[in-house]
């Protein structure tokens with residue numbers, strides 16, 4: 001069977017970690033937090049409000065792909081959270097084997113800012129939101145994925161992702177989950 005790899009993407013505070021975790025619980029797939037693959041030098045930069053350069057990002061994206069490839073080889077489907085703001089970053093992530101589908105969580109700037117500032121103890125300060133939004137490139141028509149409005153409750157976003165991406169019942173029943 002061909003594996004499916006979901007990338008839950010979007011700017012800081014859009015709900016990637018929340019929805020990623022729920023997708024993992026709903027589907028029983030392997031989950032990784034993209035943030036966990038950052039080298040310490042990137043975390044230091046982001047904590048001090050300095051946007052990352054592309055040179056900072058390539059090794060990070062490649063680590064995510066390596067993890068996905070290992071899971072794929074073991075026959076496991078995956079969910080990974082990763083901002084994946086630009087097309088070139090998504091192209092890098094699509095280097096993973098099998099099919100990679102993107103779940104882009106997006107919404108009004110006011111909603112995103114509110115979520116970000118309400119979130120306690122995270123290294124990403126709310127001041128980075130404007131630069132994230134300026135960097136964001138929406139999914140192109142040839143990119144497989146969906147855009148979901150984060151105004152909806154997180155459990156609804158999970159169901160929308162599953163139905164709109166046609167994640168098949170056979171995938172679910174293969175894992176003993178319905």
Ligand SMILES: Nc1ncnc2c1ncn2[C@@H]1O[C@H](COP(=O)(O)OP(=O)(O)O)[C@@H](O)[C@H]1O
Nearest residue numbers: 012013014015016017018115119150152153154
């Ligand atoms: N759909 C949603 N509706 C309401 N609050 C949400 C939703 N998704 C996430 N949140 C809340 O918004 C904040 C940011 O979510 P988080 O998952 O940490 O975002 P990200 O991982 O993309 O930075 C958290 O406090 C989370 O509980």
Ligand SMILES: [Mg+2]
Nearest residue numbers: 016017035081
């Ligand atoms: Mg997160």
